[in-house]
Amino acid sequence: MQEEIRSFISIDVEDPKILSGVRAVQSSLKNVGADLKIVGGENVHVTLKFLGNVPPEMLSKVREVLNGLKFSPFTLELSGVGAFPSMSRITIIWVGIGTGVVEVENI
Structure with missing residues (x-):
């Protein structure tokens, strides 16, 4: 039996302005001494639902x-x-969601 995979459903964040803001927050926290592993922009996402550990055969x-x-596309x-x-x-x-929270909840 294969090991379960920690899984979640998410929306990738690709907007350069949002990614720039995330980097600014990361930098600020790092500058105040927070012990962080900074993730790259390709890993920035909005988690819609945490699924927990999922058997590999269920992922498909x-x-x-x-x-x-x-x-439809929406503003976030x-x-x-x-x-x-x-x-x-x-x-x-x-980071929380302001505008667009209803649209995210409806997905």
Whole structure:
């Protein structure tokens, strides 16, 4: 039996202005001494749903459902910054959604 894969459903962030803002936040946190592993722009995303550990044989079914989704383009504005599990022990930096949150919830 193959090992389960930690999985989530996400939207890639490719807008240069958003990526620039994310880099600025990363830089600010690094400058105040946060012990961070900075991820590249290709790994910046908006997580829609965390699936947890998924058996590999289920991933093709998940992909099939996702590939069948249809939605119109929409504007997304990022708002607010936080961290998991806390700001004093950062492992993941998150940025909230302002404009576009309804559209993301409807996907």
